[in-house]
Amino acid sequence: MAASREGQGHDKHCCVPFCTGNGRLNPELSFHRLPKAPENRKAWIQAIRRDPGPLFTISEQTVVCSRNFKSSDIKWTPVRTTLKPGSVPSVFPWKADFNIRRQIEKHPIAEKRQKHEINVHVDDISNRPEEMDSTASVSYDDGSALDDMQRSMERIEDLECLLQKKDEEIKNLKQKMEIERFGVQRFSNDDSMIQFYTGFGSMAMFSAFFEYVKPTATCMNSYYYKSCDKPNQQITVGKQRNMLLIDELFIFLCRLKCGLMAQDLAVRFNCHVSTVSRKIITWANFLYFILGSINIWCSKEQIKEKIPPSFKLSYPSTRVIIDCTEIKTERPSSLALGSKCYSTYKSSHTWKGLVGIAPHGALSFVSSSYTGCMSDVEVTKLSGLIDLLEEGDSIMADKGFVLNKVLENTSISINTPPFLSSQG
Structure with a gap:
């Protein structure tokens, strides 16, 4: 080594x-x-x-x-x-337990100020009660002074009551503005809207996911902000961060789930279009490393425990069900890359990836992205799925996956369920 x-x-x-x-x-x-x-x-x-x-x-x-x-x-x-x-x-x-060692710097210690002792002699004060009574007594012989003081006190009480009412009005207006502003707080009590904009079933699930990524999300690097060691500390390169971290995640999920345009999100969150674009790119890269480190491949014991009866009867050795999916993209400026990304099946420029699910429906495999001109068999070979399978496993795929030569020297088989022929 x-x-x-x-x-x-x-x-x-x-x-x-x-x-x-x-x-x-x-x-x-x-x-x-x-x-x-x-x-x-x-x-x-x-x-x-x-x-x-x-x-x-x-x-x-x-x-x-x-x-x-x-x-x-x-x-x-x-x-x-x-x-x-x-x-x-x-x-x-990208792991929460990663801490960058910082060099310890010694700072000069300022000289301590000498404390002056104040000795209070209680005996001296108690021995002179007559002098204290004579100095503390105030004569209010003038009745007009008492009336003026009483009116002043009433005026102060009225002003304090008015100030308290204004503070309550300001607090209510701030709460109303926070609710009317487009963001997570506005839909915190409506699980159906949270599912519509983010894909999470409820606000509790969304909050749990945010708390999971928050320790490392606070330290992530972006175009404007450096990472910080403490969650409450922000070291900025350019201008100050003016959006909550949970709202940045909400922007990314709105773009991913609903496909909202950057201009639309900029109007909703009252920021510039380039700011929305940078936040989406930053969160996409960050979540790729955080979620990509989670092992979603199901073991044989998990498959046998949760396999449906229909699979157990007809295809008991099925380990994964695979299919390719394509995502449309802009036409690259490079002619060579443009020809590689062009998909004759979709008649447009795409990126192709392989997705696999377990027999009970859980997502168990997601490959990297490949150019749209590649065939399904070639994507399967390069994705690394074959290396994860064990002896006696079988793959279920449609008739487009001709994997007989790929699986020739292995003990892995492929199952292609029968398709109904068109009638008429």
Whole structure:
């Protein structure tokens, strides 16, 4: 396993997304090259979620910093810092338990001021009651002064009552404006509208999902804002954040679920169109790393426990039901990419992906996106679905998936249910 420590002055950059490890700015870090063994290198690539291709090429300069390893994976020696055999990076910025170490700075302590002691002699005060009575007594012989003071007190009480009423009116108006403003707060008591705009069944489910992603969402990087260590601390690059984090998630879900245009969302949330676009892109990248790290593949025990009776009778070995889906996209400016993205089936430019569900209906597999010109068989081969299947499993697909040659040397079979022929 290649695991070397680069010394100070080497301008090495960590290849893990969202990681800012730099050999020149962070001399305390050690940088480790990807292992040469194919199995270990594949495990590293899957862990850091980087697919080799035109935008990411593995070379001798491709390194991973020590921030992304557990302390138990690192072996310190007087000469250099190495990794223990079989170590795989597992600490990433998109996980809630990732904390960036900050250098401790000592601040000068100001000199303490000397406290002046104040001694109160109670005996002296109690021994002179006559002097206190004589100085504290006030003569109110003049009746007009008492009347003026009484009127002033009544006037103050009236003003205090008026101020309290105005404060209540302002509070009610703020609550009314908050309810009328388009956002999560407006539909917090209407589960049907929450499901319409976000896809979540209720406000409780939406709030639970937001609380799940909130610790890491507060630290995510975007065009305007840097990440912060504390949830309540905001370090801005440009202008101040003027929208709640839960409303940013609501904007993204409205765009994803209802397909609302950026101009429409800008009018609804009273912001610029470019601001809406940046927030949608930021949340799309963020949720890709957060939700992509969740294992949704069902085990054999889970399939057997929840398989429907119809499948258990006719197709008991079915592990996954697959089909390809295509998403339309704009025509690329590049002619080569445009020809690759053109789908003859949809007669437009698309991105194609493979989706699989378990027999009981749970979503269990989602592949990466491929160009629209690729066939369903080719997408299935490149998606990695075959590697997840075990001996004796079977795939259910329609007649467009001709996988006999792909599954020729494996113990995996494919089931194509009968289709009704057209009559008439």
